[in-house]
Amino acid sequence: MSDSTKAYAAPARPATTPLTAMLRTAAIPTILVGPIALVIAALTGGGKGVLGSFLGYAVTLTFFALGMIVMIRFATVRQPLIFMATALAVFFGQLIFLLLVILLLQDADWLDGRAFGLTALVVALVWQAFSILGYLRARRPVYDTL
Incomplete structure (x- = not known):
């Protein structure tokens, strides 16, 4: 079999995409901020402060994490226009x-x-x-491998 008739095998996609690296890097410090905010709220605002702080923490963490998870699900789409439309839809959904x-x-x-x-x-x-x-720390291909 000559080189021109061999089946082309696409290189394996990296296990970590920039979006998964972003989620992993952002989730840990953000989760650690919550208890600190709750302690500060307890000292300055009492029970109402703790409740407000916890709700703000939970809403914001859910807000960003779900948006990133949806984007990771659509990261395999090869058409940039579909990916950008999805990103805009996620952003619009987050605003609503x-x-x-x-x-x-x-x-x-x-x-x-x-x-x-x-x-x-x-x-x-x-x-x-x-x-x-x-x-910034994620490994991103400089050129399309396909």
């Missing part, structure tokens, strides 16, 4: 989810809104910073 949470909790007097907002902000900043770090 966050808007619904804010609308549901805007008149909640059983939690501290300041603790909720500050915890959500800190968790979001930690997630974004470490997901960028994960992306």
